[in-house]
Amino acid sequence: MLRVAVVGSGPSGVYTAQSLVQMDQEVLVDVLDRLPCPYGLVRYGVAPDHEKIKSLQQNLRTVLEHARVRFLGGVRAGAGGVPVERLRELYHAVVYCVGAATDRRLGIPGEDLPGSWSATEFVSWYSAHPDAGADGFLTGARSAVVVGVGNVAVDVTRILARGAAELSPTDMPQAALTALAASEVTEIHMVGRRGPSQARFTTKELRELGSLADTDVVVDEAELALDPACADASALPAAQRRNVEVLRGWAAVPPKGLRRRIRLRFFLRPVELLAEAGRVAAVRFERTAPDGRGGVTGTGRYEEVAAQLVLRSVGYRGVPLEGLPFDVERGTVPHVAGRVVREGTVSRGEYVAGWIKRGPTGVIGTNRPCAKETVTSLLADAPALVARELPGDPLAALRAEGAEPVEWPGWLAIERAEAELGASLGRGVVKLPDWAALKAAATNLNH
């Protein structure tokens, strides 16, 4: 009987487990995660005010409750956890679905000034990720710059502009809700280095910015005109054309003078973060111009935008997992159709799926065919893999490695504790924000 470890319980890990049990009637799957909670970025990335997408957790849950799938939270693979080599001994096959946990860097002076954060840090904070150490994002901030025009940039911009009334029904942790409710940020500049037709956000997400309470969306017609593709949007692919149409619509309407403004800016590339009294005070941008090949060139003209808060939303990045090969350039694990490649050779019994396989792009659903491709490779290799006898149920061996697995009842106990916390605050479910609270809840099984 084939025994597989899936490392990571985000969408790619859960879809891998699902494909395995659907395509092999006997396989046993352990889904390991370093966190005591499942679902990866669906729990710790998808914005709390996007309840419909968040509810996808229910679909993922049915997979983790399958009779031949076992969730083992609190088990880290690699450094400080169970070594990759040990996992290979305990299972016939291991599928790494560890995502892309860190942020890309801008590589410009001032990037690390107090007040400058990666969107990853901000998202982790308002999502109650237990590793989110930082607080104080909004202290003293009246104007914010969000660098980048992808969907994460739209998420963080929208969360900055949302009022307490809209955030209170979400599962956002109480400290983040309190801070956002008291926020004095009224100007939010979301800035792209290329043109409006090249922005990475999707139209549905973009449009939502226009429906926020007490918030004007401001677009400068002159900046749209800098993009030759905007002159005849009909030639653009549908997704980009719709974006341009939405932006044009906003550019045509004068601001109403509402309490908050979201300014969508284009053709500005950040060159430096400027300090005042040891904190970020402004971002210096160079005006860019299209180079005719989809990129931009600098024009030698500069503009400063005042900001006491800077969120760098320029993409995520995979981190190396000790014991696995890593392509530093791409931030991914080298593979062929999901089979891990070590020094040019396919490694027996090791696979990848999701963001660590493809890089940090794609929505939740993109991970489903990606996982299926990997599982197809794995099951083709299975006859050779199952020939090896295993030492027995891996649970005891994982404990012997120092892991303290949180099994499904432990996760259900965390869910109960979050419902109780919410009720005590007069809200719905409210997430537990730190390791201590999660661990205490997970072990309180009889509660």
Ligand SMILES: Cc1cc2nc3c(=O)[nH]c(=O)nc-3n(C[C@H](O)[C@H](O)[C@H](O)COP(=O)(O)OP(=O)(O)OC[C@H]3O[C@@H](n4cnc5c(N)ncnc54)[C@H](O)[C@@H]3O)c2cc1C
């Ligand atoms: C801020 C943000 C918002 C998003 N919003 C949406 C949205 O609204 N709609 C949408 O369709 N898509 C959204 N996406 C994209 C979507 O979240 C990704 O496509 C998807 O989560 C990638 O899945 P994954 O399983 O590869 O990685 P992840 O979801 O990151 O899962 C990786 C899992 O691996 C675990 N892990 C990592 N290292 C180890 C280790 N060493 N040992 C054990 N476990 C480990 C992590 O704890 C995590 O649970 C969003 C992405 C981001 C960044």
Ligand SMILES: NC(=O)c1ccc[n+]([C@@H]2O[C@H](COP(=O)([O-])OP(=O)(O)OC[C@H]3O[C@@H](n4cnc5c(N)ncnc54)[C@H](OP(=O)(O)O)[C@@H]3O)[C@@H](O)[C@H]2O)c1
């Ligand atoms: N609601 C949703 O469906 C949802 C929500 C969140 C995330 N997601 C998905 O998750 C994935 C990751 O999203 P993301 O927003 O992190 O990444 P992304 O879509 O790749 O966008 C990154 C943005 O950063 C810009 N950028 C990169 N390097 C830069 C630099 N040095 N200086 C200035 N700008 C720079 C990019 O501009 P260039 O184009 O010029 O490189 C782009 O605008 C995407 O596939 C996204 O669709 C989906």
